[in-house]
Amino acid sequence: MVGLATTGDQSAFDELVRRKQSNVRALMRYLSRDPVMAEDLAQQVFVEMWKSLPRLQTAAAFNGWLRQIGVNVWLQHARKKDSSLHRLTEPLDDIPVPMTDHTQQGSSIDLAAALALLPGPVRLCIVLGFQEGLSHGDISAMTKIPLGTVKSHIARGSARLRELLKDYGASP
Amino acid sequence: MNEYDDIARLFAGEEPPQPDDTFIIAVKARIDRERRRTKFLAAVSGLAFIAVFAVALRFMPHEWLLPLHFLQSFLNSLTGIAACAVCAMALTAWLRTEDVW
Numbered sequence: 134m135v136g137l138a139t140t141g142d143q144s145a146f147d148e149l150v151r152r153k154q155s156n157v158r159a160l161m162r163y164l165s166r167d168p169v170m171a172e173d174l175a176q177q178v179f180v181e182m183w184k185s186l187p188r189l190q191t192a193a194a195f196n197g198w199l200r201q202i203g204v205n206v207w208l209q210h211a212r213k214k215d216s217s218l219h220r221l222t223e224p225l226d227d228i229p230v231p232m233t234d235h236t237q238q239g240s241s242i243d244l245a246a247a248l249a250l251l252p253g254p255v256r257l258c259i260v261l262g263f264q265e266g267l268s269h270g271d272i273s274a275m276t277k278i279p280l281g282t283v284k285s286h287i288a289r290g291s292a293r294l295r296e297l298l299k300d301y302g303a304s305p
Numbered sequence: 306m307n308e309y310d311d312i313a314r315l316f317a318g319e320e321p322p323q324p325d326d327t328f329i330i331a332v333k334a335r336i337d338r339e340r341r342r343t344k345f346l347a348a349v350s351g352l353a354f355i356a357v358f359a360v361a362l363r364f365m366p367h368e369w370l371l372p373l374h375f376l377q378s379f380l381n382s383l384t385g386i387a388a389c390a391v392c393a394m395a396l397t398a399w400l401r402t403e404d405v406w
Binding site: 147150151152154155156158159162172175176177179180183184244259262263264287291294295298 | 309311312313315316319321322323324325328329331332333335336339
């Protein structure tokens, strides 16, 4: 399928989009705070995939390659809005949690809403680690964030998620 | 990763977005726009190259490019200018049939 798509086969490309859209849309929904923007970015990921497919070396590397495109598209978009993403490699001293209606009222929130309250670099590490199942080393290689910083982001982000989700039905 | 099992379970319990045909249609529409944009940029680059080349030939001392002297004479003539205009119109017509603009 991937091999056919790299040669410009339109139906193979359509089938790839059909099969991979759920993963890419889920990744973008967790990374983006705005669901509409997440759909827009997911579409952009497939446009970038279409542009770069002829340069894909091996079909076996497709999933990781597509994930890397997704991360790059999100980073490119997010850097325009979030200054903390310009210094991805720096550890964060503290993880600020903006006060929203959810936190003010102490009501339960879902996973996506809790993730949206984390800073961009922390959210990126958490989503790649738990949604995509990447190891700390793979996250570091993919995002160019030092391994120690990745571990710190995941440890502190997880702690903050537990705190935010304590009222959530499936919370730990 | 045992210390993070609870967080991993939260992610595993989430329902992924269902495949949606309107998403594929939106992606294809974007790709079509991207194709048109690429063609448009190629056409503009081509026109700019032709224009620069023509101007350079028109004003370059002819002893520099004696083998191209006939081109310089051609561009100095009304026929040459008319030929360039026809080429530009043909290119525009092609771009319109390709739905570039």
